[in-house]
Amino acid sequence: MTKTVPDDTAAGVDRRRSAFMAAAQAGDGAAYQALLRECIPVVKSVARGRGVAADRIDDVVQDVLLTIHRARHTYDPSRSFTAWLCVIADRRAIDLLRRTRRQDVREVHAPLAFESHVDQAADPALGITHVDATGTVARALASLPMRQREAVQHLVLEERSLADAAALTRRTKGSLKVNLHRALKALRGKMEPGE
Amino acid sequence: MNTSSNTDSAHERLIRDLATDLIPVRRLQRPSVRAFSWLAIVATTAVALALIADLPALEHRLTATPDMWLAVTGSTATAILAAFAAFKLSLPDARRAWAFLPLPAALLWIVASGVGCLRAWFVPGTHVADLREARDCLIFIVGLSVPLSALLIKMLRRACPLQPGLTAAIAGLAAAAAAATLLNFFHPFDAAATDLAVHAFAVALVILANRAFSGRLLVANF
Numbered sequence: 149m150t151k152t153v154p155d156d157t158a159a160g161v162d163r164r165r166s167a168f169m170a171a172a173q174a175g176d177g178a179a180y181q182a183l184l185r186e187c188i189p190v191v192k193s194v195a196r197g198r199g200v201a202a203d204r205i206d207d208v209v210q211d212v213l214l215t216i217h218r219a220r221h222t223y224d225p226s227r228s229f230t231a232w233l234c235v236i237a238d239r240r241a242i243d244l245l246r247r248t249r250r251q252d253v254r255e256v257h258a259p260l261a262f263e264s265h266v267d268q269a270a271d272p273a274l275g276i277t278h279v280d281a282t283g284t285v286a287r288a289l290a291s292l293p294m295r296q297r298e299a300v301q302h303l304v305l306e307e308r309s310l311a312d313a314a315a316l317t318r319r320t321k322g323s324l325k326v327n328l329h330r331a332l333k334a335l336r337g338k339m340e341p342g343e
Numbered sequence: 344m345n346t347s348s349n350t351d352s353a354h355e356r357l358i359r360d361l362a363t364d365l366i367p368v369r370r371l372q373r374p375s376v377r378a379f380s381w382l383a384i385v386a387t388t389a390v391a392l393a394l395i396a397d398l399p400a401l402e403h404r405l406t407a408t409p410d411m412w413l414a415v416t417g418s419t420a421t422a423i424l425a426a427f428a429a430f431k432l433s434l435p436d437a438r439r440a441w442a443f444l445p446l447p448a449a450l451l452w453i454v455a456s457g458v459g460c461l462r463a464w465f466v467p468g469t470h471v472a473d474l475r476e477a478r479d480c481l482i483f484i485v486g487l488s489v490p491l492s493a494l495l496i497k498m499l500r501r502a503c504p505l506q507p508g509l510t511a512a513i514a515g516l517a518a519a520a521a522a523a524t525l526l527n528f529f530h531p532f533d534a535a536a537t538d539l540a541v542h543a544f545a546v547a548l549v550i551l552a553n554r555a556f557s558g559r560l561l562v563a564n565f
Contacts, residue, residue, distance in 0.1 A: 173368050173370060175366060176365070177362040181362040184362070185358060188354055206353070209354055210354070213357055218503055219502075220368055221370055222371045222434050222502050223370075232435075235435070235438075236435050236505070315361075316357075316361070
């Protein structure tokens with residue numbers, strides 16, 4: 149009986165990842181899960197190397213995982229998977245740095261001014277009302293049909309883009325939009341005073 | 344520690360979501376094969392236009408003025424190389440350097456057209472395009488670039504461009520260069536400064552329009 153020794157060299161790891169991706173292209177979910185888990189430390193390392201802040205590295209990881217999913221048909225198994233992944237991770241890290249820079253230009257970090265700003269609409273009773281309203285929203289949300297609830301969950305609560313939500317739910321953008329529209333209409337009806 | 348485990352579980356949840364009911368995908372053809380498909384459609388358009396063009400007049404112009412040969416060679420090579428570069432750039436792992444691939448051919452096209460302008464100034468009796476003819480050139484290049492760009496963008500959307508603006512701009516160059524090449528079937532005059540300026544304006548317009556509008560289409564796909 150021969151014993152198979154795992155090939156842990158860089159070339160061996162890359163070959164294994166390429167084989168996983170080829171299997172994923174053929175619809176093998178288990179190989180895909182194993183591959184995506186292996187991608188996480190590689191992406192983190194690329195993002196750190198690009199200078200992404202520690203608290204934003206996980207955003208890059210999520211972006212890259214979604215990109216791999218949408219671009220999996222473009223991967224050619226005869227080429228290095230790790231090189232393919234590193235270029236994508238690098239590009240996604242740069243995109244995040246650009247977004248962050250644009251935000252920094254528009255927004256000013258002024259904690260003292262923020263803390264000392266008088267909120268004219270402040271109402272001590274507001275906290276209690278807010279908690280109550282949150283409970284009402286949660287109950288109204290729970291009463292929605294599954295597809296509508298899913299649309300609200302991904303597009304509103306988790307603030308995903310239509311494309312991301314469509315990829316995750318395997319539904320068309322049109323279907324998501326219609327369900328979100330119906331869900332918001334239903335929620336408005338349920339939240340009307342007197343309901 | 345808690346934050347770390349939260350993000351780990353978020354990644355784990357996303358991985359599970361993506362891998363559940365994974366659909367098999369058809370692998371994308373090589374960029375050269377996809378570029379060839381688009382160029383084959385351009386070639387078919389060329390054959391259709393050749394059927395209604397005055398081919399003996401075209402042959403006479405090309406043999407009488409060698410710089411026109413060079414200009415046509417330059418615009419044809421620009422269309423081919425830009426199409427290949429656009430398909431390369433549409434891949435998520437493409438290097439930006441692919442955008443420079445059509446540059447030498449574009450330089451040949453510009454220089455040869457410039458030489459044509461000089462000849463028009465120094466050789467008496469040269470037929471120089473008037474304003475109406477120059478306007479027709481503009482309409483032809485822009486008008487033909489629209490369907491060629493639309494087809495190219497539709498094909499590029501199949502990939503996953505992470506540099507949509509650059510990809511769309513190079514696609515615009517491919518479409519405009521192809522349209523400018525096909526214009527030679529109906530271009531019974533020599534290149535003059537105004538004519539060259541109109542061609543340059545038309546090509547720039549197509550590239551910028553592609554970058555602005557088609558770039559968004561490529562982003563929307565993503």
